[in-house]
Amino acid sequence: MRNRIVSLMVALAAMIAFSSFTSAQANQQTGAAKADTKALPFDVHDLTGIWDTAAYLQPKGEVNPLALNHQPTPLPPFTPFGEAKYNANVKFIDAGAVLDCDPFGTARNFFTPRPFEIISSRDRLLQHFEYYDNWREIWTDGRKMPEDLEPDYMGYSTGKWEGNTFVIDSANYNGKQFLTWTGLPLSESMHQTERWQRVDRDTLKIVFTFDDAKMYAKPWAITYFYKLKSNWVLDAHPCVLSEIKEYDEKLNHADNLPGRDYKPGK
Numbered sequence: 001m002r003n004r005i006v007s008l009m010v011a012l013a014a015m016i017a018f019s020s021f022t023s024a025q026a027n028q029q030t031g032a033a034k035a036d037t038k039a040l041p042f043d044v045h046d047l048t049g050i051w052d053t054a055a056y057l058q059p060k061g062e063v064n065p066l067a068l069n070h071q072p073t074p075l076p077p078f079t080p081f082g083e084a085k086y087n088a089n090v091k092f093i094d095a096g097a098v099l100d101c102d103p104f105g106t107a108r109n110f111f112t113p114r115p116f117e118i119i120s121s122r123d124r125l126l127q128h129f130e131y132y133d134n135w136r137e138i139w140t141d142g143r144k145m146p147e148d149l150e151p152d153y154m155g156y157s158t159g160k161w162e163g164n165t166f167v168i169d170s171a172n173y174n175g176k177q178f179l180t181w182t183g184l185p186l187s188e189s190m191h192q193t194e195r196w197q198r199v200d201r202d203t204l205k206i207v208f209t210f211d212d213a214k215m216y217a218k219p220w221a222i223t224y225f226y227k228l229k230s231n232w233v234l235d236a237h238p239c240v241l242s243e244i245k246e247y248d249e250k251l252n253h254a255d256n257l258p259g260r261d262y263k264p265g266k
Helices: 002-039 080-094 106-110 241-251
Strands: 049-053 116-120 124-129 135-139 156-162 165-171 191-200 203-211 220-228
Parallel strands (some): 135 156
Antiparallel strands (some): 124 135
16 A cells, blocks of 8 residues: 555656646747747838838938938039029028928928838839828839829839849929928939838838939939838828918918918018
8 A cells, every 4th residue: 555655656746747847848939939939030022011210320421311400411412503403492491481282202201200101002012101191102013104194293103123122213203392301402304213121120221312413413322211110000191271371370471482372462
């Protein structure tokens, strides 16, 4: 009887020891699985999501599209006409500028401190910009740039993958907007190229090249970065004329520039 009890106690101890070992092994495997999940490679060709400006990552020495109050920053290589246009734009901005509901255009939308969403579809990639609720289509079905389109604020964009880089060509601008809010100009001849790279799960790098022979003596480029915003919903507000009119009335036309309700001779 005593031997039987001893045998049962030995067996019970062995079961407890085995259970502890398997439990520890399972915990290790679960931990490893979690670590592996975090280490899983992201899809470099998946650009969907909401991205926000990370201006602090821009390389030093480049043109800063968000320079405040025209802080010292390299200027692009203007033509004489482009420099005159830029100086006129600066005076317009410094005077207070007149708000309007015209679309910002592709470049200026990128360089506002507000996020944008990328949405992929069968034949195009869509960008929804929070500021002014602007939308952009980037065609990915292999089509060429049409030759009979009317120039537009947002231009016309086509995109394709070159390895892990998404390359976008944009043209057909109407030249009625700024390239950046600081007043850098563009004309109808602007050809904008973007090279997008998802360098890690949370970081999108875009190299912009601007080629506009009317405004700039040669093509020039800047590098900008954007960070993924998880669990974020765009707070997009479209521009409406009644708000512009209200803004002008509050300012009492203090900038001496025509607003939406401006009448010659007033």
